[in-house]
Amino acid sequence: xxxxxxxxxxxxxxxxxxxxxxxxxxxxxxxxxxxxxxxxxxxxxxxxxxxxxxxxxxxxxxxxxxxxxxxxxxxxxxxxxxxxxxxxxxxxxxx
Amino acid sequence: xxxxxxxxxxxxxxxxxxxxxxxxxxxxxxxxxxxxxxxxxxxxxxxxxxxxxxxxxxxxxxxxxxxxxxxxxxxxxxxxxxxxxxxxxxxxxxxxxxxxxxxxxxxxxxxxxxxxxxxxxxxxxxxxxxxxxxxxxxxxxxxxxxxxxxxxxxxxxxxxxxxxxxxxxxxxxxxxxxxxxxxxxxxxxxxxxxxxxxxxxxxxxxxxxxxxxxxxxxxxxxxxxxxxxxxxxxxxxxxxxxxxxxxxxxxxxxxxxxxxxxxxxxxxxxxxxxxxxxxxxxxxxxxxxxxxxxxxxxxxxxxxxxxxxxxxxxxxxxxxxxxxxxxxxxxxxxxxxxxxxxxxxxxxxxxxxxxxxxxxxxxxxxxxxxxxxxxxxxxxxxxxxxxxxxxxxxxxxxxxxxxxxxxxxxxxxxxxxxxxxxxxxxxxxxxxxxxxxxxxxxxxxxxxxxxxxxxxxxxxxxxxxxxxxxxxxxxxxxxxxxx
Numbered sequence: 082x083x084x085x086x087x088x089x090x091x092x093x094x095x096x097x098x099x100x101x102x103x104x105x106x107x108x109x110x111x112x113x114x115x116x117x118x119x120x121x122x123x124x125x126x127x128x129x130x131x132x133x134x135x136x137x138x139x140x141x142x143x144x145x146x147x148x149x150x151x152x153x154x155x156x157x158x159x160x161x162x163x164x165x166x167x168x169x170x171x172x173x174x175x176x
Numbered sequence: 177x178x179x180x181x182x183x184x185x186x187x188x189x190x191x192x193x194x195x196x197x198x199x200x201x202x203x204x205x206x207x208x209x210x211x212x213x214x215x216x217x218x219x220x221x222x223x224x225x226x227x228x229x230x231x232x233x234x235x236x237x238x239x240x241x242x243x244x245x246x247x248x249x250x251x252x253x254x255x256x257x258x259x260x261x262x263x264x265x266x267x268x269x270x271x272x273x274x275x276x277x278x279x280x281x282x283x284x285x286x287x288x289x290x291x292x293x294x295x296x297x298x299x300x301x302x303x304x305x306x307x308x309x310x311x312x313x314x315x316x317x318x319x320x321x322x323x324x325x326x327x328x329x330x331x332x333x334x335x336x337x338x339x340x341x342x343x344x345x346x347x348x349x350x351x352x353x354x355x356x357x358x359x360x361x362x363x364x365x366x367x368x369x370x371x372x373x374x375x376x377x378x379x380x381x382x383x384x385x386x387x388x389x390x391x392x393x394x395x396x397x398x399x400x401x402x403x404x405x406x407x408x409x410x411x412x413x414x415x416x417x418x419x420x421x422x423x424x425x426x427x428x429x430x431x432x433x434x435x436x437x438x439x440x441x442x443x444x445x446x447x448x449x450x451x452x453x454x455x456x457x458x459x460x461x462x463x464x465x466x467x468x469x470x471x472x473x474x475x476x477x478x479x480x481x482x483x484x485x486x487x488x489x490x491x492x493x494x495x496x497x498x499x500x501x502x503x504x505x506x507x508x509x510x511x512x513x514x515x516x517x518x519x520x521x522x523x524x525x526x527x528x529x530x531x532x533x534x535x536x537x538x539x540x541x542x543x544x545x546x547x548x549x550x551x552x553x554x555x556x557x558x559x560x561x562x563x564x565x566x567x568x569x570x571x572x573x574x575x576x577x578x579x580x581x582x583x584x585x586x587x588x589x590x591x592x593x594x595x596x597x598x599x600x601x602x603x604x605x606x607x608x609x610x611x612x613x614x615x616x617x618x619x620x621x622x623x624x625x626x627x628x629x630x631x632x633x634x635x636x637x638x639x640x641x642x643x644x645x646x647x648x649x650x651x652x653x654x655x656x657x658x659x
Contacts, residue, residue, distance in 0.1 A: 091453075095453060095455070134260070134458065134463060134464050139463065140466060141236060141462060141463040141464065141465050141466070142235055142236075143236050143237070143238040144204075144235045144236065144237055145237075145238060145239070146202050146203050146204055146237050146238065146239035147204060147209065148203055148204050148209060148210065148211045149209030150204075150208055150225075151209070151210035151221045151222055152220055152221075153222075153224075154217070154218075154219045154220045154222075156224070157224075157227050157329065163324070165321075166218070167218040167219050167220070167328075168218045168219065168317070168320075168326035168327055168328055169219070169269075169326070169327035169328075170321070170324045170325070170326060171324065171325050171327055172323070172324065172325070173318060173321075173322075173323050173324055174268070174269045174316065174318075174325050
């Protein structure tokens with residue numbers, strides 16, 4: 082599988098990356114190379130092999146339903162470029 | 177009678193599927209120990225996990241798993257003993273992770289069903305496609321500032337169940353009945369409070385139209401529907417829009433539309449153009465969720481009696497109509513109240529009172545079943561007084577209003593106001609004699625065949641006795657005297 086320029090443009094948009102038009106060809110080539118490299122794995126016959134989800138032989142750890150966290154508004158907002166009355170402020174995002 | 181919309185080119189049928197997001201009742205969030213309480217100060221119920229700080233890892237809340245399984249069992253659905261959490265990737269200001277942890281190919285609950293109770297007493301079955309667990313996003317406020325949006329992450333990470341129906345509904349009324357019934361089941365189960373106004377239950381509708389017998393046409397998804405009334409309006413508007421489009425030679429495009437409840441219309445959400453490209457993949461921070469059959473069986477054994485079973489029992493044991501039974505069981509508290517009133521009494525009489533005067537008084541006074549205008553014991557006591565002929569049904573209505581007004585018990589009011597029914601035949605006879613004597617002309621008319629006047633005589637006697645004469649006795653003696 083190879084990626085063309087338009088596909089790369091879409092991916093960049095989905096990832097909110099600003100990519101100039103003159104960079105698209107180059108990136109398409111690089112990304113395609115990565116995909117081709119991984120595609121070598123397709124040579125291995127995996128019929129009847131269940132997908133491996135983890136190398137750790139353990140179950141999903143669970144917690145009990147208790148409130149043990151939160152109440153740290155100052156920490157949550159510490160890195161906010163802008164804040165007011167306990168809210169994050171961001172550029173307006175509404176239609 | 178199937179629901180159709182008449183267009184220029186003939187009749188059109190609606191195809192509706194619903195996605196309901198139901199907030200799981202739990203103390204803490206799906207993957208963090210922050211509180212889920214509604215209405216806290218902004219960003220005070222947020223852990224570093226919910227704010228997506230680097231290096232934070234999600235740990236699942238076992239009670240939320242239990243709640244999802246409980247809901248699945250309540251929907252008569254298949255429980256998948258292995259399910260997988262996946263990342264659904266999209267950008268939005270109130271989604272700090274840049275993805276929502278959800279379930280995609282392997283949800284925790286598979287196919288089930290919901291039985292709709294239609295207003296005419298009939299039922300219809302709607303298939304459930306799946307139920308999966310996912311995180312809620314934060315909340316954006318857009319009206320606080322001219323150029324900024326305010327973000328509160330308190331809701332970020334709260335557990336949601338997304339319940340997806342099959343496209344089995346064919347009218348706005350069926351969609352409304354589905355949401356109503358689903359909410360009722362969730363409340364019985366105690367897995368979601370169903371409060372649409374506070375956003376703990378939200379609904380998206382997939383709507384398409386077609387000519388009878390056709391395969392499905394392209395659908396539009398309507399978001400932002402936060403009441404059952406708006407859901408019906410949105411579906412009606414959207415169906416009409418699609419029909420007009422087809423009949424003008426156009427095509428419906430698959431897109432996300434927003435319902436504007438002020439204008440009563442749906443409009444395209446252009447920002448969602450690429451939204452369907454979510455690039456799901458299994459969340460590498462979470463192992464598959466594996467349940468044992470024993471875990472599921474244990475939850476199943478603890479399920480309460482659900483609305484459908486309760487409705488069947490009310491019809492079977494109390495002889496109620498499907499409609500009455502359906503209304504009474506919709507809210508568990510109402511059903512419990514009815515059973516307390518009906519215990520050891522005539523169930524139909526109890527049903528009439530609970531759904532009639534009692535419900536009317538409750539609505540009029542803006543009270544709820546948890547804070548009723550008259551207690552179940554007092555309403556039962558009133559019915560006892562009717563049953564043992566202490567008062568007539570008509571006087572009972574008067575007594576009931578006094579009970580609501582004064583908070584006193586029925587027996588006390590009857591004694592105090594002297595409303596005890598007259599069952600003394602001698603007293604009734606003399607009242608009747610007086611009425612007949614005063615209306616000689618009407619007696620003659622009656623005897624010459626004007627049967628309808630009988631009601632007039634009954635009315636006069638009841639009036640003369642202040643409504644306290646036993647109606648059965650009045651009828652009996654009047655017939656004898658006139659006959």
